[in-house]
Amino acid sequence: MSKKALIGWAVILSMGILGNGCVAPPGGGGLSHARGTSLTLDPWGHRPGPMGFHTVIIDAGHGGKDPGAISRTTGDREKTLAMDTAKRLARKLEGSFRTVFIRSGDTFVDLDDRVAMASQRDGAILVSLHYNASPNSGVAGPETYYWRVDSHGLATRIQRGLESLSPRRGSLGLRRRRLRLTRNPQVPCVLVEFGYLSNPTDARRCADPSMRERFAEVVAQAIRTQAAQGDAGTGPKPPPLNQPLSRPTDPPGS
Ligand SMILES: [Zn+2]
Numbered sequence: 001m002s003k004k005a006l007i008g009w010a011v012i013l014s015m016g017i018l019g020n021g022c023v024a025p026p027g028g029g030g031l032s033h034a035r036g037t038s039l040t041l042d043p044w045g046h047r048p049g050p051m052g053f054h055t056v057i058i059d060a061g062h063g064g065k066d067p068g069a070i071s072r073t074t075g076d077r078e079k080t081l082a083m084d085t086a087k088r089l090a091r092k093l094e095g096s097f098r099t100v101f102i103r104s105g106d107t108f109v110d111l112d113d114r115v116a117m118a119s120q121r122d123g124a125i126l127v128s129l130h131y132n133a134s135p136n137s138g139v140a141g142p143e144t145y146y147w148r149v150d151s152h153g154l155a156t157r158i159q160r161g162l163e164s165l166s167p168r169r170g171s172l173g174l175r176r177r178r179l180r181l182t183r184n185p186q187v188p189c190v191l192v193e194f195g196y197l198s199n200p201t202d203a204r205r206c207a208d209p210s211m212r213e214r215f216a217e218v219v220a221q222a223i224r225t226q227a228a229q230g231d232a233g234t235g236p237k238p239p240p241l242n243q244p245l246s247r248p249t250d251p252p253g254s
Contacts, residue, residue, distance in 0.1 A: 043186065045148025046240040050188050051230035055098045055124035056223060057117070059181065060086035062130075064108030069133035071197035074207040078131040078197060079106065081206055085129050085194065088216035093223065100124070111180045111248070119186040125154065125226075126189035127219060128181045131206055132171075133198040140199040141168030145175050145191040147182035152238050153231035154222060155190045161218030166195055166205065176238055180246040192219065 060083040062068035068078025083106070090099040100121065102114050109117075118126040132143065142162035146155035159174040181191050194215045195202035205211045231237070 044240065044242055045150040045188060047150045048237070049150050049153035049226060049231040049234070050123075050125060051227060053097075053123050053125055053227055055100060055121055056093055057100045057102065057121060057124050057126040057187070058086045058090055059102040059114055059118070059126060059128035061128055063103050063106055066108055069131055069197045071203040071207070073200045073203040074197075076131075076197060076203065076207050078133075081131050081194075081197075081212065082129045084209075085212050085216055088213055089127070089129070089219055092216055092220035096224065097227075112184075115180060115184040118189065119184075121187060124187050125151075125223070126181070126185050126187050127154075127158075127223070128189070128191040129219075130191060130193045132193040132196045134196055135198070136170065137196075137198050137200065139170040140166075140196050140202045141171035141173075142166050142195055143172050143175060143193040145177045145179060145182050145193070146189070147176060147178050147241075147243075148188060149237050149240060151182070151188045151190050152176075153234040154188065154226045156234040157222035157225055158190060158192055158219055161222055162192070162194065162215065165211075165214055165218065166202070169199075171196065176241075178243050178246050178250075180248070183243065183246045 060079070062079035062082060064079075066079065068082065070077050083103075086101065090101070093099050102117055103109050114128075118124070142159065142165075144155045144159035144162065146152055155174055163173070179191060182189055194212075195206045197203045197206060
């Protein structure tokens with residue numbers, strides 16, 4: 001048996017002992033949840049969603065050399081719509097929360113740098129704002145992504161609100177997915193896709209400033225409710241899941 005195989009067996013054995021299919025987090029530590037003793041502190045976000053937070057980190061997706069999705073219907077670029085929505089959201093949160101922009105202009109910021117900037121903040125949440133695209137122009141509707149247990153409540157609230165504004169046709173809705181901006185930050189974080197720029201109906205809706213104003217209001221209201229009520233009314237929490245940090249080299253959807 002090779003050394004590699006031995007390490008593999010050690011992992012399998014430890015998974016059996018821990019009983020929840022976990023692998024150890026990088027750098028060790030944070031396994032208290034695996035022994036069923038505490039869900040309050042660990043690097044995975046295996047804890048209830050936050051209440052009483054005062055800082056909202058707003059990440060307008062893409063920027064600079066990275067336009068994100070481009071609509072064939074309207075010509076809109078995702079990076080521009082995301083920044084517009086980010087500013088609308090910040091205005092709505094003014095007076096109640098401190099807001100921090102990951103990018104404030106049309107600049108390129110690497111995803112890992114966005115993660116590092118967000119993780120410096122204590123008592124904060126991160127919302128990353130995007131507009132979607134698919135090779136299938138029939139796919140439409142909002143999607144909200146999260147990974148951490150402490151981000152499920154906010155993601156649920158946002159997705160519910162967006163679905164009250166926009167019908168879904170083939171889109172995925174609320175999804176737990178290990179992305180760099182959902183798995184890697186050390187703060188509760190969600191990634192919102194407001195609609196599909198590749199779908200003509202969605203693209204026209206997303207191009208409408210009054211609709212983006214409503215998108216921003218839905219996200220702002222979800223943040224206000226989360227800060228006031230925590231996870232109340234957002235349903236059962238997802239199970240703890242320990243996975244490695246998301247890397248640029250990971251296959252899509254992994
Ligand atoms: Zn995007």
